[in-house]
Amino acid sequence: MAKELTAIEWRSDQWLFQFGGLRPDNVLEYFSQSPFWDSSSNNAILKMQTQFNDLQQASYNLSSMVGIEFAVTHQEPPALFIITKFRRSSPTKVVPLAVYYIVDGNAYEAPNLHSIISTRMLSSVKKVEEAFEVARKHSEFHPSIGYSWKETTEQKNARKAALKEKDS
Numbered sequence: 001m002a003k004e005l006t007a008i009e010w011r012s013d014q015w016l017f018q019f020g021g022l023r024p025d026n027v028l029e030y031f032s033q034s035p036f037w038d039s040s041s042n043n044a045i046l047k048m049q050t051q052f053n054d055l056q057q058a059s060y061n062l063s064s065m066v067g068i069e070f071a072v073t074h075q076e077p078p079a080l081f082i083i084t085k086f087r088r089s090s091p092t093k094v095v096p097l098a099v100y101y102i103v104d105g106n107a108y109e110a111p112n113l114h115s116i117i118s119t120r121m122l123s124s125v126k127k128v129e130e131a132f133e134v135a136r137k138h139s140e141f142h143p144s145i146g147y148s149w150k151e152t153t154e155q156k157n158a159r160k161a162a163l164k165e166k167d168s
Contacts (some may be wrong), residue, residue: 006115010034010107014067022105027072027081034107042069063091078101079104 012033019026031037032044042065062069066088074082081102086094099110111119140150151159 004035005042005109006111008009008035010036011105016105021083022078024072024075024081027075027102028083031070031081031083031100031102031107034084036087036098036109037070037105038068039069041085042067065090066090066113068097069094073099117125143149 011058012041013124016022017031019030022030028043032047037066038044042062045065046061046116062071067122069086070083071086072081083100083102085098085100086098088094098112101108101110138150139147141147
């Protein structure tokens with residue numbers, strides 16, 4: 001089973017200082033230092049194979065490879081970069097596996113849809129339970145009349161006065 005990394009925040013101040021911050025041309029290199037990186041990805045394989053060649057060929061060759069790859073899918077340099085992990089099964093067929101984002105040098109894994117929905121549903125159910133608990137505290141049960149709302153003495157007197165006014 002895959003390791004849960006959504007609770008991790010990763011940053012390398014040394015790398016950022018050494019390379020002068022993040023840019024579109026170095027963000028994947030920065031990301032490759034993180035725990036989110038898959039060293040068996042096509043990106044890593046191409047990096048190893050082309051480390052002494054012109055690295056511009058690397059992006060061209062990625063589309064012809066099958067396997068895991070990382071790509072920058074959105075960017076607003078220098079503050080925001082979104083990186084998607086894909087499984088490529090053909091030059092035209094890719095399936096997204098995970099999404100990562102880098103905000104001001106801090107890298108995070110975005111939670112998957114299941115985690116988001118289950119968390120939202122859990123918090124919604126919790127709020128409904130709290131509402132029922134409040135309603136239960138303001139109700140009472142008597143075997144002869146069933147459930148009714150608890151009233152303070154002032155509320156009972158006001159209700160009785162309103163009924164008397166209505167009858168007269």
